[in-house]
Amino acid sequence: MLKDWFSGKNEEETKDEKNELSKEEDQGTGGFFGRLKEGLTKTKKGITDRVDDLVKSYTKIDEDLFEELEEILISADIGVNTTMEVIDDLRERVKENKVTDPGEIKGLLKAILIEVLEEIAEPQLNIGTKPSLIMVVGVNGVGKTTSIGKIAHHLKKEGKNVLLAAGDTFRAGAIDQLKIWGDRSEIDVIAHAEGSDSAAVIYDAIHAAKSRKMDVLICDTAGRLHNKKNLMNELGKVFKIVNREWEGLAMESLLVVDATTGQNAIQQAKVFKEVTKISGLVLTKLDGTAKGGIVIALSRELKIPVKLIGVGEKIDDLQPFDPKAFVDALFDDGK
Amino acid sequence: MIFEGLSEKLQNTFSKLKGKGKLNEKDVNAAMREVKMALLEADVNFKIVKDFINRVKERSIGDEVLESLTPGQHVIKIVRDELTRLMGETQSKIEFGSKPPTVIMMAGLQGAGKTTTCGKLALHLKKQGKRPLMVACDIYRPAAINQLETVGKGVDVPVFSMGDKEKPVNIAKAALEHARKNGNDVMIIDTAGRLHIDTDLMDELRQIDRELNPNEKLLVVDSMTGQDAVNVAKEFNESLEITGVILTKLDGDTRGGAALSIRGVTNKPIKFVGMGEKLDELEAFHPDRMASRILGMGDMLSLIEKAEASIDQKKAKELQEKMRTQQFTFEDFLEQLEQIKNMGSIGDMLNMIPGMGGKQMKNLQVDEKELVYIEAIIQSMTPDERVNPSIINGSRRKRIAAGSGTTVQRVNKLIKQFEQTRKMMKQFGNMDKLKKKGKMNMPFFG
Numbered sequence: 001m002l003k004d005w006f007s008g009k010n011e012e013e014t015k016d017e018k019n020e021l022s023k024e025e026d027q028g029t030g031g032f033f034g035r036l037k038e039g040l041t042k043t044k045k046g047i048t049d050r051v052d053d054l055v056k057s058y059t060k061i062d063e064d065l066f067e068e069l070e071e072i073l074i075s076a077d078i079g080v081n082t083t084m085e086v087i088d089d090l091r092e093r094v095k096e097n098k099v100t101d102p103g104e105i106k107g108l109l110k111a112i113l114i115e116v117l118e119e120i121a122e123p124q125l126n127i128g129t130k131p132s133l134i135m136v137v138g139v140n141g142v143g144k145t146t147s148i149g150k151i152a153h154h155l156k157k158e159g160k161n162v163l164l165a166a167g168d169t170f171r172a173g174a175i176d177q178l179k180i181w182g183d184r185s186e187i188d189v190i191a192h193a194e195g196s197d198s199a200a201v202i203y204d205a206i207h208a209a210k211s212r213k214m215d216v217l218i219c220d221t222a223g224r225l226h227n228k229k230n231l232m233n234e235l236g237k238v239f240k241i242v243n244r245e246w247e248g249l250a251m252e253s254l255l256v257v258d259a260t261t262g263q264n265a266i267q268q269a270k271v272f273k274e275v276t277k278i279s280g281l282v283l284t285k286l287d288g289t290a291k292g293g294i295v296i297a298l299s300r301e302l303k304i305p306v307k308l309i310g311v312g313e314k315i316d317d318l319q320p321f322d323p324k325a326f327v328d329a330l331f332d333d334g335k
Numbered sequence: 336m337i338f339e340g341l342s343e344k345l346q347n348t349f350s351k352l353k354g355k356g357k358l359n360e361k362d363v364n365a366a367m368r369e370v371k372m373a374l375l376e377a378d379v380n381f382k383i384v385k386d387f388i389n390r391v392k393e394r395s396i397g398d399e400v401l402e403s404l405t406p407g408q409h410v411i412k413i414v415r416d417e418l419t420r421l422m423g424e425t426q427s428k429i430e431f432g433s434k435p436p437t438v439i440m441m442a443g444l445q446g447a448g449k450t451t452t453c454g455k456l457a458l459h460l461k462k463q464g465k466r467p468l469m470v471a472c473d474i475y476r477p478a479a480i481n482q483l484e485t486v487g488k489g490v491d492v493p494v495f496s497m498g499d500k501e502k503p504v505n506i507a508k509a510a511l512e513h514a515r516k517n518g519n520d521v522m523i524i525d526t527a528g529r530l531h532i533d534t535d536l537m538d539e540l541r542q543i544d545r546e547l548n549p550n551e552k553l554l555v556v557d558s559m560t561g562q563d564a565v566n567v568a569k570e571f572n573e574s575l576e577i578t579g580v581i582l583t584k585l586d587g588d589t590r591g592g593a594a595l596s597i598r599g600v601t602n603k604p605i606k607f608v609g610m611g612e613k614l615d616e617l618e619a620f621h622p623d624r625m626a627s628r629i630l631g632m633g634d635m636l637s638l639i640e641k642a643e644a645s646i647d648q649k650k651a652k653e654l655q656e657k658m659r660t661q662q663f664t665f666e667d668f669l670e671q672l673e674q675i676k677n678m679g680s681i682g683d684m685l686n687m688i689p690g691m692g693g694k695q696m697k698n699l700q701v702d703e704k705e706l707v708y709i710e711a712i713i714q715s716m717t718p719d720e721r722v723n724p725s726i727i728n729g730s731r732r733k734r735i736a737a738g739s740g741t742t743v744q745r746v747n748k749l750i751k752q753f754e755q756t757r758k759m760m761k762q763f764g765n766m767d768k769l770k771k772k773g774k775m776n777m778p779f780f781g
Contacts, residue, residue: 071381074375074381075380075381075382077378077561077563079376080372080375080376139584139587140446140448140584141446141584142446143445149477170612171482172450172481172482172483172485172486172489173450173478173480173481173482173483173484173485174478174482175478176477176478176481176482177476177477177478177479177481177482179478180477180478181477225584225586225587225588226587226588227586227587228586258559260557260560260563260567261559261560262378262559262560262561262562262564262589262592263376263377263378263589263590264378264559264587264588264589264590265559267589285444285446287530288444288530288563289530289531289563289567290561290562290566291562294561313475
């Protein structure tokens with residue numbers, strides 16, 4: 001029933017587009033993409049089945065159909081505003097192309113969503129200089145430390161020299177958690193004691209990365225709610241130091257967003273973007289039943305590209321984000 | 336200020352709803368569209384929204400509009416009441432077993448905040464004179480046990496752990512023995528975050544459930560959760576028959592519609608809310624506050640409430656009549672001032688009115704002292720003067736100023752403003768129009 005969209009010819013086609021992160025995993029049908037598919041299958045079922053059922057129950061395209069499509073998008077956390085815009089767009093295209101068959105409507109809807117994501121797509125991590133820096137930020141509990149463990153593992157497997165900085169000096173156990181991830185991939189972790197100054201740890205790590213001639217430094221930061229002024233100011237201070245010390249070198253500032261999150265993610269992204277100049281998103285926990293539709297709203301409203309997605313708890317469960325694959329997986333009809 | 340847009344939208348919808356008496360279907364439908372949007376924006380699951388809207392519609396159409404409210408406000412009042420009702424009661428109690436130790440099991444998705452909440456709950460119980468024990472059953476997430484141990488130190492509550500090699504159910508069983516031996520009357524089991532569709536891990540929870548038969552099984556949910564909250568809550572509830580919910584990270588600015596979704600599918604009480612990263616920041620759940628928050632116009636709702644409680648309907652009607660016939664006197668004005676004072680500070684009131692909060696009003700500071708002066712001046716007038724201000728001549732003004740401890744200028748200003756207002760009131764004819772202009776019969780301020 002479900003189309004294996006990474007098998008056969010499809011795989012050959014998509015292979016070239018893949019981020020360097022995934023090169024090794026790209027080989028087999030299992031492993032990396034197997035897990036993505038597994039993860040997204042659950043995501044997929046929701047929207048696909050419902051669109052199919054819906055389309056079958058209509059013999060012509062009318063307002064009721066649009067309204068129900070609206071509901072389906074909203075139920076994927078795409079959000080009211082973005083949904084309205086997308087549906088308006090769809091309505092126009094139906095008119096322009098003189099579409100009368102309800103069966104064609106899904107293709108049009110898919111195309112619109114892919115466009116939204118592709119317009120700003122930027123799958124490559126900007127880690128071109130030696131050393132390069134990846135800052136990881138986000139609200140509490142989204143999976144920052146876990147994502148860092150996975151990213152570090154991939155870069156290491158690519159042969160890069162990676163260094164980690166335990167910048168979350170606040171949460172109990174956070175430093176140990178990062179150290180365990182470091183041990184798993186045999187990567188050094190620069191850490192101070194719990195409760196110490198986060199900026200100081202990161203400052204030390206920056207100098208360590210430079211003097212040890214590392215390829216990539218990845219810095220963890222404490223989870224913080226974006227509406228906490230003082231915590232955001234503190235993060236601003238960290239970034240001030242980072243920007244000064246890292247001038248002229250490649251840097252990524254990744255915001256980690258939990259796929260389970262609703263509309264609040266927009267506010268999160270807005271505020272974090274102001275303070276840290278977010279260059280990309282990591283969308284985590286896509287292996288649940290949450291659909292992660294919020295990234296469509298984030299792409300459309302804030303123009304922040306999704307770079308990576310988390311599809312499981314294992315160290316390999318991290319994927320480069322591919323807009324077409326993402327939307328295809330949501331809508332794949334097995335043809 | 337994020338929700339200002341919504342409040343304004345609702346205000347606009349309200350101003351379109353004219354006429355008094357019974358609510359008609361058209362009024363209701365117009366308001367419902369905005370409410371629906373508000374709920375969806377707040378992440379309430381769309382199915383729950385649909386049911387809810389239908390119920391409110393049914394209840395609203397034909398309902399008598401309260402005198403003090405506009406029809407739109409009245410609809411919102413019904414929405415708020417219904418929402419509060421659905422949200423359940425304030426029930427921040429832990430059910431203790433008849434025989435100690437009481438066993439509390441925490442469960443939830445990854446990153447919901449279980450471990451932190453364990454510590455908060457332990458502290459809460461400790462303050463009640465209990466002797467809690469925390470049990471480290473998250474053997475999967477790296478350093479989860481360390482985290483619980485650190486949290487335990489923070490609240491000075493012992494932590495039972497057996498490392499990450501033993502099965503969680505065995506750890507829990509051993510902990511129960513430990514608690515009995517050491518006189519711990521409550522034990523709180525921290526479990527690993529898991530997906531509701533992960534059958535193996537859900538089985539693990541069921542095992543603990545079977546073996547220890549916990550008194551409380553609390554689902555910990557991130558208040559920022561979106562549409563998926565229904566699936567999560569439904570699955571956990573079906574697998575475990577949870578006894579309650581703890582909503583975390585409510586100190587963020589999420590509207591928290593997940594709360595309604597969870598109630599909708601489980602009908603289990605929300606017992607506590609997490610309000611910060613510090614371990615004493617666990618609070619009781621207030622259904623009315625949550626309802627207001629989800630609607631994103633809480634302050635407007637409190638205003639409705641206050642207006643309902645404070646304004647004496649009959650007097651308001653008499654006043655309206657007096658205004659129309661220009662018989663409004665200082666005596667009436669004094670009475671009005673009393674009512675306004677009952678409603679709280681003017682600054683608060685202005686802030687509560689959607690569209691008036693925020694930027695526009697920031698520079699407009701209402702001097703509460705001004706009220707005191709006005710009151711003093713009116714109280715220094717004779718009954719004759721109050722009813723018939725035209726007799727107040729120069730020497731009377733001097734006397735009033737001296738009597739009220741103010742100046743003649745101030746008295747002059749008040750009388751002049753009063754006359755102007757009377758004229759203006761006549762022009763407007765009735766109070767409703769004044770209210771809609773946001774002037775609320777308070778022409779003396781600003």
